Amino acid sequence: MQRRILVAALTAVAANTLANEQPLEHVLVSVPLHKTEAETALPVTVLSGDELKRLATTSIGDTLRDQPGIANASFGPGVGRPVLRGQAGPRTVTLQNGTASADVSSLSPDHAVGVEPFLAESVEVLRGPATLLYGGGAIGGVVNVIDNRIPRSVPDTLSGGAEYRHDTATGLDSLTGVLEGGTGNFAFHLSANTLESDDVEIPGNALRFPEEEEDEHEGEGAERGEIPNTDTEAGSATLGVSWHLGDSGFVGLAVNHQEREYGVPPGAHGHHEQEQDEGHEDEHGEEEETIRIDLEQTRYDTQLHLHDIGGGVEVLRGFLSYTDYEHRELEGAETGTVYDRETFEGRLEVVHKPIADAHGVVGLQWREDEFEAIGDEAYVPPTESSELGLFIVEDIHVGDWLLEVGLRGDWVDRDPEGALDSADFTSVSVSGAGLWSVHDNWQLGVSVSRSERAPSTEELFSNAGLDDPEEFVTHAATGLIEIGDSDLDEEV
Template sequence: MKRTILAACIGAASQAMAQAPDTRLEHVLVTVPIHKKAAETALPVTVLSGDELQRLASSTLGETLGDKPGISNSSFGPGVGRPVIRGQAGPRTVNLSNAIAAGDVSSLSPDHAVGIEPMLAETVEVLRGPSTLLYGGGAIGGVINTIDNRIPAKRIDGIQGAVEYRYDDAPEMNTGVLKLEGGAGDFAFHVSGTFRDFDDMSIPGLAIDEEAVEMQEELLGGHDEDHEGEEHDEEEFENSDGFIANSNGDSDVFNIGGSYHFGERDFIGFSYNSFETNYGIPPGAHEHGHEEEHEGEEHEGEEHGEEEEEEEIIRINLQQERYDTQLHMHDIVPGFIDVARAYLTYTDYEHVELEGTEIGTQFSRETYEGRMELVREGANHGVLGLQFKGDEFSAIGEEAYVPETDSVEWGGFYVQDFHAGDWQFEAGGRLDYVERDPATGLEEDFTSHSLSGSALYPINESLSLGVSLSRSERAPSTEELFSNLNNSEEELVTHAATGIIEIGDPNLDTEVSLNGDLSLTWQGEKSFAELTFFYNSLSDYIFLLNTGGEVDETPVYEYEQDDADFYGVEFESSFDLATLAGGNLALGIFGDMITGEFDSAGDVPRLPPMRVGSELSWRSDSLGAYVRVLNASDQDNPGDFETETEGYTRWDGGIDYNLQFSGGTELLAFLKLKNISDEEIRLSTSFLRNFAPQAGESVEAGLRLTF
């Protein structure tokens, strides 16, 4: 039935294409340096900016992007929301801040937050398929670049900025946003920041799906019923009704930067970023190993109960400091090197996992990253680039299952486009060298190469056909290689966020992706539609395999390799229907579907379900309103040892009013109604779906003053 609905939506959009205007409206891309507009590339790109970004911006990057076709949110309670692109997450999805990696440890574990603040973004660009070659062959899933102008790229005359406050009643979340920019002559500055605090998230019904949790334990190789009664008493898995316990938190983000402009488009700039957050992990989400529980049997009951209660209150306190330098120069050697860009970034990241008042595990990461691009403009664009990254990672504490590891990565790439009649072609290549040196002494190095090609053909002034192919190669990550390596059975450490023992393999090979995209894009004066089919065949795909063994009743998983295939379809559109009551009435139809299968290990786990949605909006010069519905199917192919997830239908709506003042000052008031029907929503992409559903019905309201 859902497939029929998706086909009907695509058919309706095809009819609308023939009737709508044909003038292109394009976004100027930043992340693809050899192109100026999205229409000039066949590479799959999703852009959030302007009013759309302002409406969708949320407290996490995953929630901000999670309803866009091909992108999902993998939440771990309200404090964490990581993007999933075409079913790929972790090290296969790279999060960038102003073209440089975020420098956090979000890819290491699903309970680790991404160190990027979406509320400060001016644009978010998502690259999928071959376009990721510009930022790393390992970004097999995709690249997300959040751009916030902390280093002003243009001269600014006078002072401009914005102040915003918003309140969301589901988590009782207060958010404040400040942005101030200015300049005089050749100097420009930028100051921005956010503060946020939130209480426990309100939800419909019980937080923990106890039936699903029991089923999950059975699938994982579960515990004997008698032992379950001893190990998991009611206090340890105490359920909450109407809210998610210990899901409160706060965050503070601060940016300051400046730039000196010494030519028409030339500048050098510096910036400093501070990112701090403290958030709770919902009860039952973390497993702390059974060794301590067995030891606890020797203590008095009261003392043991106190220890268990204290262990159950888990919080993460995260602090990150980042320093950026950028240099942009033009007309270096006109006709040969028209633009030269250089980036240099240092990031100092640390977070501690607090168990009550005790520090359980401390993670730290220092990264040094540099990037240089030499661009040739004109009829045939080209970019030659070099990228370097140094990484010092350590984890100390009772849950530190990955050894201290130093990594060095070098990458060189070249991308060129050229024209032949109406066709536009693009081809590129990348060579990467990765060296990982753990404290255990088993150094591993990998050399990989990636290739991409694309073709874009304009069928007519409004309709274009795009084809892109790529071969990408990814070196294994630190945790895939070295988790619990050289630990005896008694020393094996449980990964608390997943509740299993993960064992790495230093003999893993690189992972190779062969990806193809076929897209049909139509764009009119006020309307657009895009339909994309993709197929991604991965050789030596790295994943965790359940060995069937247990240590202290904790399942043991090992990193293994198997071939896997991912394929799916994405559709997004917006059609200008009519002029009504002085405003424009528009209808958007969107949807996506993805399937992932191993050659010998069944379905790929934690994939998003098929989704179909629609949005009806009306907007005049000062007033706007919308109503939106998203229907997600059951995820009944959850993968081995995973529980199924029920589908849902989510309704959202909103209204905003823009008041103009003299001198260019604007006041925007907005009201959002989210999950209007109070639907219980558990995301199949989330490790925490059986412990913490998404927010229930809520109202979000705010004011934004722009000057």
């Protein structure tokens, strides 16, 4: 396998925020009590500092692929989704600063995840009780991509940095810049990233034809040395501000816009195989159309953090996000299917002061989602979804044991457009983890969980309500026909 060779150049103003050394003890932002890794019984994986800079690539799945228990579901360099303990799609939740990435990556393997690894300060992968803060359906786990778009403190000086990197295998050229500053109680954050990559270089042919077709394709200029239509072009920009209330907390907001265009490798989108099955009419008819994805996403985030507000409350944290996502599948010069998703999400966490040996958080999460797919290959009807979750996660100290337990209940309603009936679900998930301090330098951990997950929109309504197989819409990315079942129950 050809390895990446990265060449980076850094410049700084006053101080370089991109070149900060990795802290000796990373404080986990995604867990309720913001502990270090050594202080929690949770099975966690963390990338931050220099290690994250070295491993960051164009997708979050590729960035995490070498971590224990994590794989990359790749569909070309433009797409890479994390697979946790063999679980992918809706069973693995990807977050941006604690709220859902709100893309359509779980709908099809050729859809990208709407997060930007190059701008991340850290990536935390959670399993165990803490995942219940973010959804009972996170059976595989939670991937939280964290940046400082809403500044958590006021910098003493204006600081900034720029980083350039090059990848010899894909011809990737990436430029990332960050500028942060503030005065008094006010802080701001500016960041941007742009990248371009060429088709992936390989030895030999990109496409393999059956033996009986070798003569037919001889001399047609089959691609050698590279996989065609695997180039990527992307850019993103973020502006965030925060107002700090002394030692009592802060409130802030941020806006991020990203655009990405990438190719789907030839043969992957189903059209070529379909033409072959039709008896090679007109010597394959027309050449297989080049499939490209043109993606745009605008996201607004607000956060509220308050400390020591009395009444037994240690910390109050509020998160609210709105995401407007759209991508177009371009088939040659024509627009095929258009996917559009609007998502509102809010979460409120209340960290209570220690009660006897228990210290933890209670809260609620709410989400409203409108999804629509338009085009000949749209096999899922427009659907509105509403979700409400209540959760509690507690740390309990008993002798040499640290126990972490969590409980979550979810109420989900999915209402498709048309004659299909809506589907309602109630799910309950429970999880526990224990850490036994055997010795000053030795610890033994164990975790167990039982999760229930409401079926996703595509699992319920794909090609639903169609009795004639001739009317089924083929899932172009996989060449398969997906048939939903609106009578599905919760997955355990």
